[in-house]
Amino acid sequence: MSDPTPPVAVLAADAPLRTTPSLYPEPFASRMAGREKRPLGELFGLRNFGVNLTRLAPGAVSALRHAHSRQDEFVYVLAGHPVLRTDAGDTPLAPGMCAGFAAGSGDAHQLLNPGDEEVLYLEVGDRSAGDAVAYPDDDLQAVLGPDGRWRFLHKDGTPY
Secondary structure: OOOOOOOOOOOHHHOOOOOOOOOOOOOOHHHHOOEEEEEHHHHOOOOOEEEEEEEEOOOOEOOOOEEEOOOOEEEEEEEOOOEEEEOOEEEEOOOOOEEEEOOOOOOOEEEEOOOOOOEEEEEEEEOOOOOEEEEOOOOEEEEEOOOOOEEEEOOOOOEO
């Protein structure tokens, strides 16, 4: 059986939501309430990088503050006024603004929606093998396995 032919184009807002709201183990997964991701790249069979249309409800966050060892990330704000939190502090963002996070920089980042309107943004990231993710504010680390699945561990290396 072969994969279905990918579409030529779609209306991004109509793309299906990601089936698993969060890959994090508890108690972290529940902290992602109010975040919705629509994986756009997968619709077209993209393998080398991912693209998500992400919505943050008021009070929601994009992810736990994190830094990738091997994967670059990029965000482009479409609507709303998120705050970008990095090691340097908080930076207000607005529609049309973008930010990038180089692999291996160690600069942990996340987007927060402190306002009363939704935030909508595109996030793009590559899928480099051997990636690891550090979460400086939480007892968590992640390692991308050779099977392409994330393994979540405590900082002492014990699994969740």
